[in-house]
Amino acid sequence: MAERNLKQEIQKKLKDDVMQGALSKFAEQYPGSRLNAYKGQDIEELREELRAMKHDAVQHIDQLADDFEASLRKRGTEVFRAKDGQAVKDYIIKICKENGVKRVVKSKSMASEEIHLNECFGEHDIRVKETDLGEWMIAIAGERPSHMVMPAIHMNRYQCAEMFEQELHHEVPGEDIPNMIQLARKNLRQEFLQADMGITGANFGIAENGAIGLVTNEGNARLVTTLPRIHVVLIGYEKLIPKTEDAAKILRLLPRNGTCQRMTSYMTMVDGPTRVMYKDAGGKVVETDRKQYVILLDNGRLEAAKDPVFQQAYQCVRCASCLNVCPIWTLVGGHVYGHVYSGGIGAILTGLFNGVDTFAQFSDLCIGCRKCTTICPGKIPIPDIIDELRSRYVQKHGAPGMDKTMFNMVLNDRGMFHKLLLKAGSIGQAPFKKGKFIRHLPLFMEEMTKGRSLPTIASEPFRDRVERLSRKNPSKPKKRVAYFSGCNMDFVFADTSENVVKVLQSLGMEVVYPIEQACCGKPILGVGDREAGRETAKKNIAAFEKVNADVILSACPTCTETLHETYMKLFENDPEWKARARAFCSKVREFSSFVAEEYKKTGRMVHTKGGEKVTYHDSCHMKRGLGIYEEPRALIDATPGVELVEMHNCDKCCGMAGSFGMKYQEVSIPMLNEKVDNIKATGAATAVVACPACMMQIGGGLDKAETGIQTKHIADLLAEKL
Amino acid sequence: MEKVCRDWASQAFGKGMVKAEYWDDFEVNAKAAAAEIFRVKDFSEGEAKLNELLQEYAPKEIIAVGGDENSAIKNIYDKIAQSGRKIYTGKYDIYEHRDSADIGISTAEFCVAETGSLCVDNYSYEARVTSMLPFVNIVFVNANYVVKDVTVACKIIGKVFNKGYVGFVTGPSRTADIERVLSLGVHGPNKLLIIAVEDFEGVR
Ligand code: SF4
Ligand code: SF4
Numbered sequence: 001m002a003e004r005n006l007k008q009e010i011q012k013k014l015k016d017d018v019m020q021g022a023l024s025k026f027a028e029q030y031p032g033s034r035l036n037a038y039k040g041q042d043i044e045e046l047r048e049e050l051r052a053m054k055h056d057a058v059q060h061i062d063q064l065a066d067d068f069e070a071s072l073r074k075r076g077t078e079v080f081r082a083k084d085g086q087a088v089k090d091y092i093i094k095i096c097k098e099n100g101v102k103r104v105v106k107s108k109s110m111a112s113e114e115i116h117l118n119e120c121f122g123e124h125d126i127r128v129k130e131t132d133l134g135e136w137m138i139a140i141a142g143e144r145p146s147h148m149v150m151p152a153i154h155m156n157r158y159q160c161a162e163m164f165e166q167e168l169h170h171e172v173p174g175e176d177i178p179n180m181i182q183l184a185r186k187n188l189r190q191e192f193l194q195a196d197m198g199i200t201g202a203n204f205g206i207a208e209n210g211a212i213g214l215v216t217n218e219g220n221a222r223l224v225t226t227l228p229r230i231h232v233v234l235i236g237y238e239k240l241i242p243k244t245e246d247a248a249k250i251l252r253l254l255p256r257n258g259t260c261q262r263m264t265s266y267m268t269m270v271d272g273p274t275r276v277m278y279k280d281a282g283g284k285v286v287e288t289d290r291k292q293y294v295i296l297l298d299n300g301r302l303e304a305a306k307d308p309v310f311q312q313a314y315q316c317v318r319c320a321s322c323l324n325v326c327p328i329w330t331l332v333g334g335h336v337y338g339h340v341y342s343g344g345i346g347a348i349l350t351g352l353f354n355g356v357d358t359f360a361q362f363s364d365l366c367i368g369c370r371k372c373t374t375i376c377p378g379k380i381p382i383p384d385i386i387d388e389l390r391s392r393y394v395q396k397h398g399a400p401g402m403d404k405t406m407f408n409m410v411l412n413d414r415g416m417f418h419k420l421l422l423k424a425g426s427i428g429q430a431p432f433k434k435g436k437f438i439r440h441l442p443l444f445m446e447e448m449t450k451g452r453s454l455p456t457i458a459s460e461p462f463r464d465r466v467e468r469l470s471r472k473n474p475s476k477p478k479k480r481v482a483y484f485s486g487c488n489m490d491f492v493f494a495d496t497s498e499n500v501v502k503v504l505q506s507l508g509m510e511v512v513y514p515i516e517q518a519c520c521g522k523p524i525l526g527v528g529d530r531e532a533g534r535e536t537a538k539k540n541i542a543a544f545e546k547v548n549a550d551v552i553l554s555a556c557p558t559c560t561e562t563l564h565e566t567y568m569k570l571f572e573n574d575p576e577w578k579a580r581a582r583a584f585c586s587k588v589r590e591f592s593s594f595v596a597e598e599y600k601k602t603g604r605m606v607h608t609k610g611g612e613k614v615t616y617h618d619s620c621h622m623k624r625g626l627g628i629y630e631e632p633r634a635l636i637d638a639t640p641g642v643e644l645v646e647m648h649n650c651d652k653c654c655g656m657a658g659s660f661g662m663k664y665q666e667v668s669i670p671m672l673n674e675k676v677d678n679i680k681a682t683g684a685a686t687a688v689v690a691c692p693a694c695m696m697q698i699g700g701g702l703d704k705a706e707t708g709i710q711t712k713h714i715a716d717l718l719a720e721k722l
Numbered sequence: 723m724e725k726v727c728r729d730w731a732s733q734a735f736g737k738g739m740v741k742a743e744y745w746d747d748f749e750v751n752a753k754a755a756a757a758e759i760f761r762v763k764d765f766s767e768g769e770a771k772l773n774e775l776l777q778e779y780a781p782k783e784i785i786a787v788g789g790d791e792n793s794a795i796k797n798i799y800d801k802i803a804q805s806g807r808k809i810y811t812g813k814y815d816i817y818e819h820r821d822s823a824d825i826g827i828s829t830a831e832f833c834v835a836e837t838g839s840l841c842v843d844n845y846s847y848e849a850r851v852t853s854m855l856p857f858v859n860i861v862f863v864n865a866n867y868v869v870k871d872v873t874v875a876c877k878i879i880g881k882v883f884n885k886g887y888v889g890f891v892t893g894p895s896r897t898a899d900i901e902r903v904l905s906l907g908v909h910g911p912n913k914l915l916i917i918a919v920e921d922f923e924g925v926r
Contacts, residue, residue, distance in 0.1 A: 132899070151899070152900070153902065181907070222854055249873075263755070272886070
């Protein structure tokens with residue numbers, strides 16, 4: 001594939017008003033409609049049933065495939081196992097030749113899109129038509145689907161009408177959607193009736209009897225499997241399930257998550273060759289068994305099945321709901337992901353099917369906000385699999401040059417880091433500083449301050465304040481708390497760090513600060529360089545061992561998650577460090593949840609009445625990474641003089657997401673603007689956050705928009721009222 | 723007509739799986755999926771309802787299945803033919819008229835309350851074209867045969883599904899591919915009319 005300019009493509013999509021309008025409307029409506037479809041159901045139980053069933057299936061995938069094949073052969077179906085797309089194409093063309101096939105109709109199949117199946121028919125003079133309305137239009141347009149369930153969501157009715165005109169060669173008014181639907185019905189009906197062969201995918205394949213399941217709303221799959229005399233099924237190994245009753249585990253979630261329906265109009269199970277009537281060559285109507293061919297597609301799937309991390313992709317039922325809630329997908333749409341599968345799961349499937357090299361670029365478009373993990377029916381930890389793929393990529397190709405050098409030079413060496421920041425700041429800060437923010441940066445750094453102001457660098461980093469602060473430690477401390485600041489809270493929000501210490505001391509804690517601590521390592525782990533990540537982890541673990549604290553505390557959820565969870569996973573093959581990491585990780589706590597616990601113990605967690613309005617933003621890593629969202633609210637509720645008002649979409653990503661917000665500011669800023677609007681709408685005087693990255697982003701956004709609304713870390717709010 | 727199972731009630735319905743008491747949920751959910759439902763006491767009421775619908779939709783041609791399995795239904799089809807309407811029930815006739823018929827009359831095995839779906843046994847070609855190709859699909863079903871949810875429905879199907887074609891039909895054919903505007907009748911029927919008969923077996 002030719003080298004692409006992803007940034008440029010993104011810019012273009014952001015300027016596509018039709019698509020922007022459609023996607024933002026959809027993103028707004030989807031979550032509520034989905035929940036409505038689940039009314040009366042225990043969603044978590046259903047998700048777990050699906051996950052467990054699919055997880056179990058992939059453990060026995062070879063057996064399932066053998067059983068599936070045997071069931072089908074017994075019923076008279078031809079089964080072919082295809083290594084890759086080329087093998088599928090060769091096989092299908094062979095069938096077409098053997099059976100004198102001139103016309104083919106297809107119902108939607110992502111697997112056939114994946115291998116670009118349609119390309120092969122033209123050379124052999126075989127007419128092929130997509131019959132799903134969206135796919136039909138997309139095929140006329142010569143585009144790729146932008147969404148797995150709604151392939152044409154990026155087009156408006158007038159653009160759709162153009163596709164009709166191109167195909168039907170007469171004028172089609174775009175105002176009249178029902179007319180277009182009827183035109184499609186009429187036109188495609190003839191395609192169905194005249195086709196010799198129907199090609200479908202499958203939503204599932206049942207090993208015990210060889211049945212395949214097809215879920216559609218239009219009913220095109222029913223016609224594709226009914227009218228032509230030959231039925232070809234293209235099914236990936238990941239669709240295999242053991243029994244008919246296991247289909248229910250998919251069917252109770254797929255329509256609800258996919259299209260917000262309890263059930264789609266048609267759910268069809270076809271088992272083996274079924275009856276068909278057609279006119280034979282002599283024009284006589286005959287009734288026989290339809291010829292059925294089932295192609296099991298590998299294309300990287302069997303390799304993935306053996307890997308404990310990648311095999312989780314088998315839990316995907318292609319409902320596309322992870323796209324519907326993804327803050328990036330809903331902004332840039334599906335096409336920029338470059339392959340047929342888009343969104344976070346798209347990056348994964350592309351990596352598994354097309355090789356890890358194609359994955360690299362699109363993986364950038366997952367910012368790890370974890371929103372998708374809360375609704376995926378198969379409970380797939382999408383961002384974790386992406387992390388794993390990144391790390392495999394780095395193992396193969398090395399870390400992206402700049403990232404690594406920058407990390408080693410800068411983030412690992414705090415003294416150096418601060419000097420560099422101050423230096424950069426002195427160019428930028430002096431002339432452009434306004435209050436606590438930098439509103440513009442000159443020249444090449446200008447991009448970074450478009451749409452958001454950046455906070456100024458603290459002239460005295462937190463580390464230089466520690467000695468002074470520790471003098472106020474209580475003489476008979478309840479606990480010894482070792483504070484892990486992380487980069488932001490050391491160099492940028494040093495005042496907030498100071499407030500963290502004050503709050504802890506007010507609770508009778510002794511606070512110590514191991515001065516040898518480094519960055520948590522997330523920036524380098526995030527690009528997939530585990531080797532460098534391990535070095536950083538060792539440095540931190542050793543530094544904290546020396547102070548022998550009861551609790552290791554961070555006021556940054558991303559750092560907390562890294563210290564608490566990622567460190568545990570880094571030393572699988574190193575027993576000594578694994579043990580040291582375990583001891584370290586077990587002590588790690590996040591600020592607000594720790595403080596909430598201590599507030600409760602000391603009777604400070606009492607509701608206080610009324611006051612100035614504040615609103616709270618849930619950081620992605622805080623809410624979905626650490627599962628902490630009640631505690632900060634309880635703390636606000638217990639703070640005198642303030643009253644919590646919730647904002648719309650309080651847990652939607654603010655767009656910062658580590659370095660993403662800097663690298664893709666064109667995507668980050670629209671996300672930020674939405675957040676700023678939601679905050680403004682609450683009428684709050686202060687936006688409270690519990691994450692320094694969000695604080696930087698939201699604080700910058702609120703400042704740039706001159707809202708006069710303040711941004712505070714929860715530690716700032718608490719310290720003020722001590 | 724060939725079927726996946728000759729007698730779903732005795733071979734597939736397990737004890738306590740199928741209950742008339744789930745009817746209300748079924749009705750609500752099927753209506754939510756844009757199906758129209760007519761609950762009738764017996765086949766003579768069913769016949770009257772059907773005639774009303776035929777009046778309303780004034781079909782030029784009707785294709786119909788299910789008469790071979792149920793004498794009361796066969797009786798109704800015969801009377802429709804006698805009234806002078808064009809109704810085709812033999813499979814070769816259905817084949818010939820599959821694209822020109824404007825109403826298809828078929829049967830379903832049971833109802834699924836959770837989703838408002840009909841479970842259909844569509845092994846035969848004629849059953850499939852009858853329910854899919856005409857603009858209107860009228861379905862006879864036993865009003866007492868309702869299962870609670872999709873889990874039970876799939877259990878029942880699993881007991882007898884050895885070869886062939888079964889499925890759920892939930893409302894008419896629909897699409898939202900143009901601007902996410904819901905439109906009915908894109909490939910299949912744009913009307914799904916369910917006649918649920920309370921005394922379905924009585925006349926058999
Ligand atoms: S990853 Fe999950 S949410 Fe995304 S398409 Fe697959 S099943 Fe649906
Ligand atoms: S983690 Fe967030 S950014 Fe990544 S795919 Fe999921 S929703 Fe999208």
